[in-house]
Amino acid sequence: MLLAVPDSAIAAVAGALLGAVGERHVVLHLSGRLGATALAPLASSGAGLGSLHPLLSFADPAAAPARLRAAVAAIEGDERGRAVARTLAVCIGLTPFEVAAAEKARYHAGAVFGANFLVTIAAVARRVFTQAGVPPEVAAKGLATLMAGVLENVTRDGPAGALTGPLKRGDAGTVRANIRALDPPEAELYRVLSRATLDIAGLDAERRAAIERALDE
Structure with missing residues (x-):
């Protein structure tokens, strides 16, 4: 049995199923954040949970x-729950991997970085382009091509190998000019993301220090 409901409803739906499921059943939910403990109302039913x-x-x-055939899927739960989740994943073309229950929230945070915040970055980039006078339709088309190319590079070369631009070059002057050109909210986001990017830029100590000084101005 597969529960495709919002996270906040999983426990209630599981409770409503108590009495309708037993040892011959396996109940799975689709939450990225929650583990099998969200199905705790069914713990006494004898059903496999995951x-x-x-x-x-x-x-x-x-x-x-x-897109399912190109995707992976996180599975978690008791032994029967994991076995059924793995079989179901393979049957629909997913590549399953296990995540510990205690790490589900951290795993889900990784998904938020990789999906939700990618959309946020696209929205900010479009806004900055249009503020610079780029026509919206041109900004949308150009950004789509740019981001698609970057994702291809990340897939092929990994994050460090795909990185280009002023942080990779250690170009403190360009970083400083970028920040000065931005409105305060975008400038602050630029600083935050730049500091995170420095960890993969591979700069020597001198050039990294120059970038950090530019970010602190």
Whole structure:
């Protein structure tokens, strides 16, 4: 049995199923954040319990099935729950991997960085482009091409190998000019992301220090 309901409803739905499921059943939910403990109301039922989370964006449900075959899925739960989750994942074309129950929230945070915040970055970039006078339709097209190319590079070369731009070069002057050109909210986001990016830029101590000084101005 697969529960495809919001996280906040999982426990209530599980409770409503008590008496309807037993030892011959396995109940899974699809939450990325919650583990099998969300099904605690069914703990006494004898059913196998677990979770199956496809690592995939479902913004367009019609397109999602075709993408399943290229996606991975996090599975977690008791022995029977994990076994059924693994079998189900493989049957629909997903590549399953196990995540410890205690790490589900951290795993889900990784998904938020990789999906939700990517959308945020796209929105900010579009806004900055249009503030610079780039026509919105040109900004949208150009950014789509830029981001698609970067994702291809990350897939092929990994984050450190895919990084380009002023932080990779250690170009403190450009970093400083970028920040001065931005409105305060975007400038602060630029600083935060730049500090995180420095960890993969591979700069020597001198050039890293120059970038850090520019970020602190």
